[in-house]
Amino acid sequence: MVDLIGVRKRYGRVVAVDGVSLSVREGEFFTLLGPSGCGKTTTLRLVAGFETPDQGEVRISGQGVNRLPPEGRPIGMVFQNYALFPNMTVFGNVAFPLRLRRLPERVVRRKVGELLEMVHLQGLEGRYPRELSGGQQQRVALARALAREPKVLLLDEPLSALDAKIREELRGELKRLQRETGLTALYVTHDQEEALALSDRIAVMRDGKVEQLGTPQEIYERPSTLFVARFVGIGTLVPGEAREGRFHRDRPWPVQVEGEGRGFILLRPEQLRPHPEGFLEGQVGLATYLGSLLRLEVETEGILLKVDLNPQEEVRAGDRLRLALPEAAPFIKEEA
Amino acid sequence: MRGLGWSFFTLFLLYLLLPMLAPVVYSFSRLWLDLLPEGFTLEWYARVLRDPKYLEAASLSLRIALLAVAINILAGVPTAYALYLWSDRMGEGLRRLLQVLPLLVPPLVVGLGFLLAFNRPPLALSGTFWIVVLGHAALGFPFFFRTVYAGLAGIEVRLLMEAAQASGAGLWQRLRHVLLPNLLPAVISGSLVAFAISMGEFEVTSMVAGFGTITLPLLLFQSLREDFRAASAVASVLLYTTLLALVGLSLARRR
Ligand SMILES: Nc1ncnc2c1ncn2[C@@H]1O[C@H](COP(=O)(O)OP(=O)(O)OP(=O)(O)O)[C@@H](O)[C@H]1O
Ligand SMILES: [Mg+2]
Numbered sequence: 063m064v065d066l067i068g069v070r071k072r073y074g075r076v077v078a079v080d081g082v083s084l085s086v087r088e089g090e091f092f093t094l095l096g097p098s099g100c101g102k103t104t105t106l107r108l109v110a111g112f113e114t115p116d117q118g119e120v121r122i123s124g125q126g127v128n129r130l131p132p133e134g135r136p137i138g139m140v141f142q143n144y145a146l147f148p149n150m151t152v153f154g155n156v157a158f159p160l161r162l163r164r165l166p167e168r169v170v171r172r173k174v175g176e177l178l179e180m181v182h183l184q185g186l187e188g189r190y191p192r193e194l195s196g197g198q199q200q201r202v203a204l205a206r207a208l209a210r211e212p213k214v215l216l217l218d219e220p221l222s223a224l225d226a227k228i229r230e231e232l233r234g235e236l237k238r239l240q241r242e243t244g245l246t247a248l249y250v251t252h253d254q255e256e257a258l259a260l261s262d263r264i265a266v267m268r269d270g271k272v273e274q275l276g277t278p279q280e281i282y283e284r285p286s287t288l289f290v291a292r293f294v295g296i297g298t299l300v301p302g303e304a305r306e307g308r309f310h311r312d313r314p315w316p317v318q319v320e321g322e323g324r325g326f327i328l329l330r331p332e333q334l335r336p337h338p339e340g341f342l343e344g345q346v347g348l349a350t351y352l353g354s355l356l357r358l359e360v361e362t363e364g365i366l367l368k369v370d371l372n373p374q375e376e377v378r379a380g381d382r383l384r385l386a387l388p389e390a391a392p393f394i395k396e397e398a
Numbered sequence: 399m400r401g402l403g404w405s406f407f408t409l410f411l412l413y414l415l416l417p418m419l420a421p422v423v424y425s426f427s428r429l430w431l432d433l434l435p436e437g438f439t440l441e442w443y444a445r446v447l448r449d450p451k452y453l454e455a456a457s458l459s460l461r462i463a464l465l466a467v468a469i470n471i472l473a474g475v476p477t478a479y480a481l482y483l484w485s486d487r488m489g490e491g492l493r494r495l496l497q498v499l500p501l502l503v504p505p506l507v508v509g510l511g512f513l514l515a516f517n518r519p520p521l522a523l524s525g526t527f528w529i530v531v532l533g534h535a536a537l538g539f540p541f542f543f544r545t546v547y548a549g550l551a552g553i554e555v556r557l558l559m560e561a562a563q564a565s566g567a568g569l570w571q572r573l574r575h576v577l578l579p580n581l582l583p584a585v586i587s588g589s590l591v592a593f594a595i596s597m598g599e600f601e602v603t604s605m606v607a608g609f610g611t612i613t614l615p616l617l618l619f620q621s622l623r624e625d626f627r628a629a630s631a632v633a634s635v636l637l638y639t640t641l642l643a644l645v646g647l648s649l650a651r652r653r
Pocket of ligand 1 (some may be wrong): 096101
């Protein structure tokens with residue numbers, strides 16, 4: 063549905079997008095994930111048409127759109143700061159794209175009604191944006207973006223200006239809406255949890271390049287680089303060596319790995335279990351109660367392991383603990 | 399300490415207001431010999447209204463002010479918008495210059511500049527109606543520009559224009575439905591200021607205007623010698639214009 067083919071964009075000496083190629087499938091929720099300044103927004107703006115690539119091509123539904131301005135592309139966009147028109151009511155904002163298409167007022171009214179119902183804002187038609195909460199404003203913005211009946215919905219950190227509670231609520235609704243409408247969505251965020259929760263596929267970006275592309279499971283369970291392993295989820299990277307399908311560190315560990323040579327295994331906190339005959343023995347340095355779990359930092363063989371336990375477990379800082387390792391773990395080769 | 403501050407403030411306010419109010423009081427009174435004036439009258443206003451000289455000057459001033467405002471709108475809004483869009487280092491410097499320079503240059507120099515610049519063909523405008531209009535437009539520009547620029551910054555124009563573009567709006571539609579309606583309060587404010595400046599302008603006008611273009615302030619100055627009473631009424635009228643502009647300004651701000 064959206065294809066980027068070797069797209070590059072630079073601002074002066076900064077290469078914001080450095081040869082990105084990816085394809086967003088029809089009906090897919092696709093996320094660009096990465097730290098600040100990695101080029102997510104620029105990539106999105108290239109798809110929207112606010113920027114033109116220096117090299118490469120952007121295609122939407124197979125059609126090259128490099129020369130089309132945003133108003134000519136089949137897109138809808140939601141911005142981080144809502145960007146509602148302050149001179150228009152909720153109704154006016156959502157009706158704006160429809161009126162631009164010169165639809166009869168009767169049709170406009172019906173469609174705005176449907177859209178506002180979709181985002182649960184019936185009854186607020188007459189309000190002005192300044193009379194709405196952040197969450198409500200972003201719902202209006204979403205309805206306005208959908209009103210254009212776009213082929214691709216582009217969203218640039220649409221939830222990051224909202225409170226945690228509202229953010230999660232709207233996140234769920236966004237997902238539901240995208241499922242129901244079958245719309246293709248290209249989503250930008252620096253919040254890895256959000257990306258995992260929402261996406262069908264994720265492209266993790268770094269310095270203008272795609273570092274890894276895959277489903278949330280693939281990204282979380284099999285990060286292909288240290289950068290992805292560090293950026294997505296919580297875990298401990300243990301340095302060592304892969305030899306004959308096993309991980310070695312002073313002695314062989316009972317952990318299967320794929321690959322050969324020096325590198326790291328990634329141990330997720332939920333994979334480590336206390337066990338009387340566990341392979342590792344260590345001392346609890348820090349125990350933090352987080353409500354739904356108890357997070358420990360266990361020091362063992364010169365490594366600091368993060369371990370998640372049931373919150374009911376009675377473990378305190380200073381306790382000694384044996385830990386069982388997972389049978390297999392992702393192995394990431396040391397970067398040259 | 400606070401009491402002292404307030405006393406100074408009040409004294410200063412009186413010092414500012416009394417000279418401004420004096421003509422108004424004078425314009426309504428029959429006699430003012432001692433400390434307080436005596437006898438309320440509208441006679442001086444009536445005299446001004448009956449004299450075609452004053453009416454002509456008032457209508458001339460009004461036309462000049464409206465044209466000066468129109469020029470500011472036509473030139474100032476696009477300039478402010480363009481400078482706002484490329485507000486990089488160069489744009490920023492240019493903006494400062496536009497805002498500050500005209501305030502620092504003495505009006506006499508501005509007047510002389512206008513005389514020299516519009517002295518020869520094809521711009522031989524010296525002494526005409528149009529040179530007064532242009533002069534007033536230039537004098538109002540920094541104030542107009544500043545207000546509109548602040549308005550642009552206040553409404554996040556770039557973002558709104560992009561949102562409109564992503565909604566499918568072409569350039570003309572964006573300007574008409576998004577930029578102009580949101581910028582209107584700022585344009586009105588700026589226009590009121592430019593209008594008030596033009597209505598009261600004396601120094602530059604007195605230098606560039608010819609005998610055919612006697613604006614209200616020029617006439618006021620002339621009649622100071624002959625008819626002090628009528629002059630005070632005219633001065634009061636100018637003050638009312640400014641006050642009206644101020645009221646309009648605060649209304650435009652409130653929207
Ligand atoms: N208009 C611009 N002019 C100059 N440099 C820019 C411009 N836009 C982006 N950049 C630079 O390009 C790089 C990528 O920026 P971009 O906004 O795409 O990052 P991002 O991943 O969206 O970051 P964030 O999470 O902070 O929004 C950054 O180094 C940024 O400074
Ligand atoms: Mg960004």
